[in-house]
Amino acid sequence: MSARILVVDDLEANRRLLEAKLGADYYDVLTAQRGEEAVQLAKREKPDLILLDVMMPGGIDGYEACRRLKSMPETRHIPIIILTTLDDRENRLRGLQAGAEEFLTKPIDDVQLIARVKSLLALKVVIDELRAREASGKRMGVIGEDARxxxxxxxxxxxxxxxxxxxxxxxxxxxxxxxxxxxxxxxxxxxxxxxxxxxxxxxxxxxxxxxxxxxxxxxxxxxxxxxxxxxxxxxxxxxxxxxxxxxxxxxxxxxxxxxxxxxxxxxxxxxxxxxxxxxxxxxQSFELAITDQLTGLYNRRFLFGQLAPLVQRSQCGGEAVSVMTIDIDHFKRLNDTYGHDAGDAVLRDFAVRLGSNTRPSDFACRMGGEEFVVIMPRTSGDIACLAAERLRRSVCASPFMVPGVAHAIDVTVSIGVAAATNSDDSVETLLKRADEALYEAKRTGRNRVIGKAFDHGELNTARVVR
Structure with a gap:
């Protein structure tokens, strides 16, 4: 395992000796003579490990340098091995209490030193990977920059x-x-x-x-x-x-x-x-990346990532997959009448009803606004229409109680259903057919389920209410 190691010792002979030992195992070695220099060099160069002598004339000693390095966010994750001729209990405890991972006594046993270096570097690799992923999450905006x-x-x-x-x-x-x-x-x-x-x-x-x-x-x-x-x-x-x-x-x-x-x-x-x-x-950042923050359902990114392999499997003769697209009827009117807070409350309540009326194997997603999509693996179009009708009834059967609104609000939904039925289907064509069925449900009166006729490609009414 190659890595950069900072060697800190005021004696040039000691620095050269350690540099030769570590270089023989192909480590890249940086050197410093004083504690203050080591702190600044570590902050700038971000080494993977620090070998730190205790007794250094002038400025700060190794214990203080260790405490400073462990107190700074940029360097506190870097493992430190203290090297010293002071082989007594008091100094060993001082080093460990200052935050050092290990305390080795000079003259250094080469085998123990290399074994300790390899062990600590292995842990450092894991920490660096986690920190890199966290940095990516911050760049994507799914981890807040102000997080402690x-x-x-x-x-x-x-x-x-x-x-x-x-x-x-x-x-x-x-x-x-x-x-x-x-x-x-x-x-x-x-x-x-x-x-x-x-x-x-x-x-x-x-x-x-x-x-x-x-x-x-x-x-x-x-x-x-x-x-x-x-x-x-x-x-x-x-x-x-x-x-x-x-x-x-x-x-x-x-x-x-x-x-x-x-x-x-x-x-x-x-x-x-x-x-x-x-x-x-x-x-948490991964969950945020695939979750709609208002409703807690999966988001559009997850929808396309999950649906693509299911459609591809269906194209190759695998199990059927169906989708239902759902739109809350007259949602703009609801927002204009009661305000956006009330609209958000309705969306959250609807998400709860949607979750309780789908199977654990289904994926309920929010496309945006008041539009939702449910992916139904291993489900034919006819069965999907029955599930859609059950959901429609659950929504319209019980009015929505909204904080700040004196009376319950009646809400209905229109649902379009489509199934992947042939080798020419793609995610886009499947969702387009479901959208066509949804638009037909809204055009013919809303509060109903319309599914594509799964054999002929025509629109048929799975269930019309009122």
Missing amino acids: DPLEQHRLTAGNVLVVDDNASQVKRIKAALEVEHRVCMLGEADAAEAPDLCVVSVTAKSFDGFRIIARMRSGEATRHLPILAVVDPDDRQRLVRALELGAHDIIARPIDEEEIQARARTLMRRKRYMDALRSRLD
Whole structure:
């Protein structure tokens, strides 16, 4: 995986050494000598990963640079590995609490460094893809430009932590640390039914294979995006690297340090909330792209995208597809008499009735204004006419109650029905026939269903009322 990595160290020899190690794996390396320079360079160049030294003379040190990078929307999603000669608990916690994803001690173990880099870059790729799609949604106008950053919207609150470990004393220590902020349960407990926000897996367990647990979680649909914190022996480099290769997002060494596991859990869950928020906004933007905002029905874009393959399938001898086009009678008069707010209320109420009188397999769409279309897969023209008549009766049988209007409003609809019947049909010709039937229904008195005669191409009245 190629990526751009920013190396920050005040010593040229250290920068050159890291540049050579990373360059050997075909990474593109940027360098900086000071903390302030690193912050500005990261803001401008947007690297995929930052390797940040702590001890830098003058200006700001690595901890402060990390805090600044994690506080800016442009750079807070970039993973940071702090590199230092200060191999003590206090400095390790300072780095993790400043927002760094990892804290490695010099001299750097090359295997651990490359394994950690690859693991963090894999996560960065996913975040970048989500951010790119979000940017596309903003350009399309389906995600508001004033929307707050997802990380700001989803600051860390209590989460669910699932612990998979057979060491009783170690489990007790993990629970004591994490239950201060989160709900902690063991695999198999009743509470484990709740969706976890973090899984702590021991790869040193005696009664099960922790690596297999990690692999299954990373491949399972429900747990694919679940952050995994692997517990390893401090000197077992092979198991550490293997856990990262299989998909663990972070590593903590035994014996468990309570403050360290708290810091690592916060970082992992904060990143999960950030990615969940991005996915949620993308799901919402997709829904907005195919949904009519007033009625909640599908929109014109969805209509044509869904109808085309159904008509094509029918042309090739597949199942029939029918459409009904619906127009609310005298809707302009209703708007002029009661106002556009009343008209909107009628459209929303009609959409509810339309939804309750169509099958789950049908697609109810708003074409625009007071015109609607229902796509009916696997439906012949005669059956579609019966469904249209049921809808017509539902609309005219019960007046519409509109806020601000003292009395109920009588509303009727005219409906045209057409079915794809031959190999020459296209989306355009099918909708045109349905429109012709609709115009005939309006011309002959409204409040009726007219369907094309599905054998001869003539207009026939499926049902006339009054």
